Amino acid sequence: MKNPEKGMTLIVKTITRLTVGLILLYGIYIVLHGHLSPGGGFAGGVIIALSFIHLMLAFGKEVALKKLSQAKASILESLGAIMFLTIALLGFLGGYFFFNFFLHKGKPFALFSAGIIPLCNIAISLKVGAGLFAIFAVLILFKGAGEKE
Amino acid sequence: MILPFFVIIPLGTAFLISLLGKKIKNFSDLLANLGTLSLLILSLYSIPLVATHKILVYKVGGWIPPIGICMVLDGLTSFMLVTVNLVSFLVTLYSVNYMERYTDKYRFYTLFMLMLAGMNGIIITGDLFNLFVFLEIASIASYALVAFGTEAEELEASFKYAVMGSVASSFVLLGIALLYGYTSTLNMADIALSLSSKPAGMMVSFVAVLFLAGFGLKTALVPFHAWLPDAHPSAPAPISAMLSGVFIKTLGVYALCRVFFNILTVSSQLLFVLIVLGMISMVVGAFLAIAQDDIKRMFAYSSISQIGYIIFALGIGTPLAFFGALFHLFNHAVFKSLLFLNSGAIEYSTNTRNLKRLGGLNRSLPVTGYTSLLGSMAISGIPPLGGFWSKLIIIIAAIQAGYFVSATVAILVSILTLAYYLKFLKFTFSGKINEAKQNIREVPGLMKLSMIFLGIICVISGLLIVPLFKPFLQSAVNVLLQGQGYKDLVFGAIK
Amino acid sequence: MELQLLLLFMVFSAVVAVQIEDLLSSVIAVGAVGLGLSMAFLILKAPDLAITQLVVEILCLIILIRATINKDLPLIRDGRWLFNTVSTLLFIASLLIFAYFALKEMPSFGQPTMRVAQEYIAKGLEKTGATNIVAAIILDFRGYDTLGEATILFTAVMGVLAIVRRIGRIKNEKS
């Protein structure tokens, strides 16, 4: 990270290009299967954030921020939070805050099952991924402007 | 049921402000004030609810506790909700003008509403781990708010506060883990039920010590007080008012009360520890306050001293002492937030808060001057203001329980309090006006308005002991008195 | 047995992290503790936690290295405060002894009471439709906690964004 503007060497860049999509895909998989297998929205969200951070470390902040700017990440995070709160509020349809309002819970072990749980997972992953990316971007950017050397 | 809205409203406003606050001008001011106003109305509405139902339990998600999380509304909850939301509404009103001095006002409101959500969440929850989660929300928001000015001193204070606060949270979490391992449940009433069937042993006292260390750090009792005199003055004035006025009481005193009196059955030795800690805090806080030249630091030390009174009274453990403690808690919330708002107003118009460089402000800042006079008189216990009655009740309770020495100390500390507030008034408002400060003007209207409101409450809060308003306080005291009866009430309400 | 070994390894790494003088090595040693914790979660049959701990550890490590790298930091020495060290050690030792006696009253390791947990295991699938019981707990039975958790992260992000603002106050033109 000697020069965060330009990124790392060609080897790192090539390998990153190959792996970053897979990491993102893996994160999405973990999120969607949160109610069936280990993982869930939080871990998946962190993996998604890590894939962007990976991009940022390897290619420099310009490339990564072009894909997802800091302002956009901030908005996405707020949207994720509001989405989660809305799901919780929709529980009032069933009479209670946080009520699992899907009466038909779906077939066990199917991807579309378990009522609000997958929806919550998606909302959390959106929030976590965007939020952590925003934190990281801010810390990196801060260095670029703040320190003397 | 109104209970979930105490969390939903501040969270919703926080998310919306962070999303739209930057784009739409004045949106954040409006939304934050609307949010706190509606919370105040809701919390006032909770008083008649408690009067009729005595206890209300809301099952989140429709799961019956202990499977799900429940929210509990009883006398103490309603009392704390009114205190917190009253102060927070007046503080947001004040912030509209005051926070013009800082950049990114909408971030301030976002963090403020998150902190408020955390405090309300702590108050209404009936689940121990949930209490921890909301405690962390409030704490993290407050760490960030202390450093909101991003000056070197503020960052330093915030770091100190964050480290101490995180250690405190770890102690609390460790206590919760031990209790979970011991009782295999997390619901407060269920823990109380499970503990009542087990023999008393080291476990409960160890957990009590952990909770005392954790919540004591958050309350800034004297051996753990080092962060408070840095953190509270460093924050912007509205936040100092919130932190000193209600934050340490919610995270510290309320949580301590709930855990010690309603969940664990605390031994008399531990109550004696509370008395000792309270007395040390009282004395040390008062002596350190006298030596300060910075207005806000003086007030911060004074907070430690006054919290000492509350903890001392809780340690005595008689009905009258509980009454005095909660009454003093309410009074202190009102007048300490008033005083911090005053200090903010002084800083706003003169750009300094050093006593040595102030003087003669009474002519140019009449509203600030008179409200500070009210606040100072109330905190030093001049009759007939509210502070006098609460201190009197605490001292009478101490004498009744046979703690003569402590009662004498409490009276002496009260005189000391008068001394340093007189110093504050003398150096700030009376005397000759400083040459450079000739043409300062009174602060904007909304700031005046909220200070006047708090001043009025200071005057009339003594009315809380007249029979008409007494049930409000008495129902809160009853919750502490019933002790283990809490679990029966909660389980009764579930059915 | 492997659990004890892992715990010993973690304690050892923690001591290294605390005592070593070079900051970067210290950060890496604490990474070893975190990865050990991740393995311990796996041994303790908590795969959800193992995954989460692993990814969080990586992120924490990146952030911490970010804080220490590229700064000419002197080696850390402390020692002058002998009295303080002794009193701290005494305090910690008394805490440990107290904890030892309290822990004796806990249900012994490997036999949790699981009073409430039994209900989740028995009815989790039927009531929520999720086969991962942990997911069922965090998002349905105790979903309110998770709302709080999401809010904490949101708070932290807002806090970081607020703290790194370059200019905090608008200076009054008069002063």
Add this chain to the structure above:
Amino acid sequence: MSEYILCFVLFCIGLYCVLRKRNIIKIIIGLGIIEYAVNLFFVLIGYRTHGRAPILAKDRVVSNMVDPIPQALVLTSIVIGLAVTALIVAIAIRIYEKYGTFDITKIRRLKG
């Protein structure tokens, strides 16, 4: 029992680091160790000898699951730890920018 004690030892090492070290990064590391210890303690409480992970399988009935509640709680607790670490690191970076050092004995504008 030995597991619990080792876990507490880890907690105490973290506590010692926070109380005694004079470097901001070391203090953050100490906080991290404390948090690890508490998380580990929670999971240790829920462990059942020869238990299985709390995930239902398609083809067979799982009877002896470990306690799922501590796992759910620790998931929350890990997030809290991450949030606190991120915030404190941000504060630390700002402090470094203002003072040019991580040594808290040299950062003493406030006397508290």
